[in-house]
Amino acid sequence: MAASSSSSSSSSNLLLLLLISSLDWLSTPGFAFLMARDHMTSSAPLEPHFTECISRDQETFRCWWSPGSFHNLSSPGALRVFYLKKDSPTSKWKECPEYIHSNRECFFDVNHTSVWIPYCMQLRSKNNVTYFNEDDCFTVENIVRPDPPVSLNWTLLNISPSGLSYDVMVNWEPPPSADVEAGWMRIEYEIQYRERNTTNWEALEMQPHTQQTIYGLNIGKEYEVHIRCRMLAFTKFGEFSDSIFIQVTEIPSKESTFLLTLVLVFGAVGILILIVLIVVSQQHRLMMILLPPVPAPKIKGIDPELLKKGKLDELNFILSGGGMGGLSTYAPDFYQDEPWVEFIEVDAEDADAGEKEDNQSSDTQRLLGLPQPVSHHMNIGCSNAISFPDNDSGRASCYDPDLPNQDTLMLMATLLPGQPEDEEAAFDLVERPPAPERPLVQTQTGGPQTWINTDFYAQVSNVMPSGGVVLSPGQQLRIQESTSATEEETQQNVKEPKGGEDTEEKKLKELRFQLLVVDPEGSGYTTESNARKISTPPSSPMPGDGYQTIHPQPVETKPAATAEDNQSPYILPDSPQTQLFAPVADYTVVQEVDSQHSLLLNPPSRQSPPPCLPQPPLKALPAMPIGYITPDLLGNLSP
Amino acid sequence: MSQSSKSVALLLLTLVLLELSMRVGTAPICAHGQAGCHVPSLADLFDRVIQQSSRMHGISSDLHSEFEQYFFPSKNLVGKRKCHTNGILTPDDKENAQRIGREQLTEVILRLLGSWGDPLSQLYHSMSQDQNQDFNHYSSNKALEISDVVHELRDGVAKMAEKMKLLGVLGNTVGYISPESLVPSSTFSFYKQGELNSMDHHDLLYCFRRDSNKVKNYLRILKCTTLPELDC
Numbered sequence: 013m014a015a016s017s018s019s020s021s022s023s024s025n026l027l028l029l030l031l032i033s034s035l036d037w038l039s040t041p042g043f044a045f046l047m048a049r050d051h052m053t054s055s056a057p058l059e060p061h062f063t064e065c066i067s068r069d070q071e072t073f074r075c076w077w078s079p080g081s082f083h084n085l086s087s088p089g090a091l092r093v094f095y096l097k098k099d100s101p102t103s104k105w106k107e108c109p110e111y112i113h114s115n116r117e118c119f120f121d122v123n124h125t126s127v128w129i130p131y132c133m134q135l136r137s138k139n140n141v142t143y144f145n146e147d148d149c150f151t152v153e154n155i156v157r158p159d160p161p162v163s164l165n166w167t168l169l170n171i172s173p174s175g176l177s178y179d180v181m182v183n184w185e186p187p188p189s190a191d192v193e194a195g196w197m198r199i200e201y202e203i204q205y206r207e208r209n210t211t212n213w214e215a216l217e218m219q220p221h222t223q224q225t226i227y228g229l230n231i232g233k234e235y236e237v238h239i240r241c242r243m244l245a246f247t248k249f250g251e252f253s254d255s256i257f258i259q260v261t262e263i264p265s266k267e268s269t270f271l272l273t274l275v276l277v278f279g280a281v282g283i284l285i286l287i288v289l290i291v292v293s294q295q296h297r298l299m300m301i302l303l304p305p306v307p308a309p310k311i312k313g314i315d316p317e318l319l320k321k322g323k324l325d326e327l328n329f330i331l332s333g334g335g336m337g338g339l340s341t342y343a344p345d346f347y348q349d350e351p352w353v354e355f356i357e358v359d360a361e362d363a364d365a366g367e368k369e370d371n372q373s374s375d376t377q378r379l380l381g382l383p384q385p386v387s388h389h390m391n392i393g394c395s396n397a398i399s400f401p402d403n404d405s406g407r408a409s410c411y412d413p414d415l416p417n418q419d420t421l422m423l424m425a426t427l428l429p430g431q432p433e434d435e436e437a438a439f440d441l442v443e444r445p446p447a448p449e450r451p452l453v454q455t456q457t458g459g460p461q462t463w464i465n466t467d468f469y470a471q472v473s474n475v476m477p478s479g480g481v482v483l484s485p486g487q488q489l490r491i492q493e494s495t496s497a498t499e500e501e502t503q504q505n506v507k508e509p510k511g512g513e514d515t516e517e518k519k520l521k522e523l524r525f526q527l528l529v530v531d532p533e534g535s536g537y538t539t540e541s542n543a544r545k546i547s548t549p550p551s552s553p554m555p556g557d558g559y560q561t562i563h564p565q566p567v568e569t570k571p572a573a574t575a576e577d578n579q580s581p582y583i584l585p586d587s588p589q590t591q592l593f594a595p596v597a598d599y600t601v602v603q604e605v606d607s608q609h610s611l612l613l614n615p616p617s618r619q620s621p622p623p624c625l626p627q628p629p630l631k632a633l634p635a636m637p638i639g640y641i642t643p644d645l646l647g648n649l650s651p
Numbered sequence: 652m653s654q655s656s657k658s659v660a661l662l663l664l665t666l667v668l669l670e671l672s673m674r675v676g677t678a679p680i681c682a683h684g685q686a687g688c689h690v691p692s693l694a695d696l697f698d699r700v701i702q703q704s705s706r707m708h709g710i711s712s713d714l715h716s717e718f719e720q721y722f723f724p725s726k727n728l729v730g731k732r733k734c735h736t737n738g739i740l741t742p743d744d745k746e747n748a749q750r751i752g753r754e755q756l757t758e759v760i761l762r763l764l765g766s767w768g769d770p771l772s773q774l775y776h777s778m779s780q781d782q783n784q785d786f787n788h789y790s791s792n793k794a795l796e797i798s799d800v801v802h803e804l805r806d807g808v809a810k811m812a813e814k815m816k817l818l819g820v821l822g823n824t825v826g827y828i829s830p831e832s833l834v835p836s837s838t839f840s841f842y843k844q845g846e847l848n849s850m851d852h853h854d855l856l857y858c859f860r861r862d863s864n865k866v867k868n869y870l871r872i873l874k875c876t877t878l879p880e881l882d883c
Contacts, residue, residue, distance in 0.1 A: 126743035149729040195871030245712040
């Protein structure tokens with residue numbers, strides 16, 4: 013008991029001593045080696061001893077020795093190596109099979125190497141002094157330190173989305189000396205890395221595969237990586253391999269994507285600018301295609317600005333002859349850039365008082381420039397070569413806007429509604445026709461002249477800047493030609509009880525001068541009586557086609573005409589009922605507008621005068637201005 | 652008393668079941684090709700066996716190193732240890748292992764494994780009964796684990812040998828090796844009868860570590876000579 017207690021106490025003391033000493037040894041990096049050393053060396057003068065025995069492939073091994081402090085034994089051959097291989101109880105010490113004196117190394121080749129069998133090493137001097145340490149016994153598998161792996165290299169795995177860190181895959185080959193393929197050695201590897209110029213290595217977990225990932229390296233920093241290996245389930249590592257350096261700088265791919273986006277943006281902007289330029293350069297064409305211009309009212313010689321809404325005063329002023337130029341010949345031309353604009357001019361024609369057959373070339377025809385038996389000047393002047401075909405006439409008619417007709421201006425003045433004070437001036441103007449003896453209204457001074465077919469009834473389809481009123485073809489023309497587009501207009505207002513009144517119609521055809529007249533108190537159309545006055549000059553019911561212009565004529569100047577006109581087959585409505593039986597296909601006279609805003613028309617056949625009657629007045633067309641006729645004006649013009 | 656006996660019986664029952672389940676192994680192998688059971692190939696068997704041998708060697712190395720650290724042996728007793736398996740002739744290097752052929756190699760493996768079954772269980776019992784040291788309590792579990800691994804490995808190698816015989820890779824010279832025939836009782840009496848002290852433990856662990864390394868290497872050489880295309 014006492015012995016055991018003492019032994020236990022001594023062992024515990026020894027244990028304590030060893031613990032304390034081991035703490036010191038642990039702090040030094042070569043702790044394991046020193047431990048081994050302490051096992052191999054004695055305390056006082058350093059005997060010759062073995063420094064290390066290492067096997068690299070578990071098939072051979074080497075041992076190095078040192079003479080210690082016995083320098084006299086340092087010469088080669090002074091010390092001899094002996095080993096004991098304890099494979100049998102009767103084993104003996106043998107000398108080193110192969111010396112390498114330059115290294116003080118003893119090499120044991122394959123034939124002399126056995127695994128799992130204890131070897132003991134011993135140094136002997138020439139005088140048979142043996143230096144042997146019990147600690148110098150080992151088994152080969154326990155002294156294996158594999159060579160470092162070879163072919164160490166790395167590949168970039170990925171980069172973090174922030175672009176600050178990246179992962180790297182490191183791969184290598186096992187050491188060629190280790191027979192891993194036969195399975196004789198199983199090796200596990202340890203990677204260590206550190207930032208360049210730092211001292212602490214980061215060690216990754218040991219694993220037996222020949223590749224490993226290093227995570228979380230920082231962009232821009234340079235890293236040093238090396239590797240070592242050891243046998244599986246053993247403790248001794250081989251040496252480190254040579255270091256490789258890993259560095260990844262800023263990623264250029266971001267720049268390339270940035271450049272790509274920049275290029276795309278600029279390309280898109282350039283294309284947009286190109287499109288805008290094309291649109292701007294072809295603006296007019298595009299506007300023409302998308303928004304075709306609507307013809308605006310145009311009167312020859314009058315600024316189209318005045319024709320807009322609300323400027324009636326100025327227009328009246330101009331038409332009445334005031335202001336600069338007005339409707340005179342020297343009025344500025346406002347429509348130079350619109351060559352397609354046409355203004356039908358009306359000329360006063362030498363009256364051919366005769367049969368209507370003699371006047372086959374009605375005013376309308378003349379107006380339209382059709383070939384006529386009577387040689388009349390036709391106004392075929394055009395401002396340019398382009399003739400604008402008129403739908404109603406079926407024939408192109410041109411107009412030279414440079415020569416406004418004073419008469420037309422006057423007519424316009426008179427035709428303007430609600431301007432009673434201008435009527436005098438209008439009448440004055442009317443009374444000052446340049447050629448009163450001329451039955452035709454001169455639309456152009458000195459130019460070819462046209463005269464209109466002074467049918468009484470006509471539809472005003474347009475008003476020219478010069479003052480000429482564009483009329484639709486008369487009923488005679490329509491009935492004779494049996495084609496009309498304007499029939500529907502009149503038929504809207506008229507219920508035609510055709511039948512027994514055809515004969516009357518025929519008469520009326522010849523006689524009548526179609527004029528769509530409306531009650532002057534109404535919307536501004538002329539009344540029948542007013543229309544009569546208007547149409548006094550052109551009284552011949554010529555089967556003219558196309559347009560007929562209305563010339564308001566003073567009652568005083570043309571009494572004869574008016575007288576004849578009075579006998580014109582105008583229809584004076586006696587009763588609204590008669591209107592319903594108007595045989596007029598195209599035109600009729602609107603007497604009044606009843607309460608429901610329906611037009612009450614006059615039957616055209618009521619007052620069919622002798623056929624010869626209307627001719628002279630129609631033919632005796634005075635030079636009258638062409639233009640609008642307002643109810644007020646017509647009221648004054650009525651006889 | 653009845654209650655205690657009942658509890659003891661229950662405990663014994665659970666222990667027996669536990670031991671049986673542990674002996675079955677980590678994964679059942681269908682040796683006879685039963686329906687619904689995946690019959691492992693020779694490569695699979697090799698893989699399992701080699702894994703087990705690596706594990707066995709790893710645990711034995713850990714145990715041995717812990718022993719050495721705990722006890723701080725003042726001497727290096729490498730040359731002085733004697734193991735009871737020294738009588739088994741084993742190839743000492745790679746060429747010899749490759750030279751003796753598959754049949755002999757397999758036989759050596761089986762001998763080695765068979766000779767360690769009993770000593771390891773004895774070691775476990777001895778370590779678990781040693782109440783003076785905490786280390787024994789901690790490492791007795793590992794000793795138990797090692798003994799189980801050895802048993803499994805021996806069964807696995809036997810199955811693998813049977814498969815190799817079936818495939819004609821292995822000659823018929825390798826018969827079933829019973830553990831009793833492997834280890835003569837004289838060698839087992841190498842150790843003290845009865846209680847084993849810690850030095851005996853240490854010796855046993857050292858010897859077992861060496862032998863497990865042998866088994867591991869032999870198995871790997873066997874695999875690479877039989878199926879060289881697989882990971883060799």
